[in-house]
């Protein structure tokens with residue numbers, strides 16, 4: 001299936017805007033997921049996007065699964081589709097040894113830190129280490 005098939009005029013406009021940020025404000029069930037997945041598929045099809053450099057983020061595991069399923073149905077392989085928290089945790093685990101010099105804490109202790117964006121979480125790590133705070137949170141609360 002072509003990534004542009006079955007799109008209305010506004011969806012098509014968003015899907016074909018491959019460069020730069022696009023903000024889609026639309027209600028529940030109006031086709032936002034369709035736009036996101038088709039935009040990724042169109043970008044990959046046209047060579048504008050390299051799949052390994054695309055990440056689709058959403059709030060819930062269910063929505064992340066929906067993104068993965070739809071991308072697969074569109075024949076798109078290699079694009080990461082995750083929740084914000086899962087992506088942040090992956091980055092935390094990846095960068096932790098370099099920035100903190102030891103192994104990442106267990107997931108039960110990283111959970112609080114990872115409720116923030118990756119950038120903020122990494123800032124949280126360095127603050128925590130400087131202040132020798134409890135690993136339970138990055139803001140010092142116990």
Ligand SMILES: Nc1ncnc2c1ncn2[C@@H]1O[C@H](COP(=O)(O)OP(=O)(O)OP(=O)(O)O)[C@@H](O)[C@H]1O
Nearest residue numbers: 006007008011026027028029030031032033034035
């Ligand atoms: N242009 C379209 N033509 C026909 N069906 C469409 C179109 N756009 C979306 N749909 C259908 O409408 C339904 C909702 O679409 P989609 O899941 O993409 O919306 P959403 O805004 O992401 O929903 P939610 O807010 O629940 O996450 C799906 O079944 C989708 O296939």
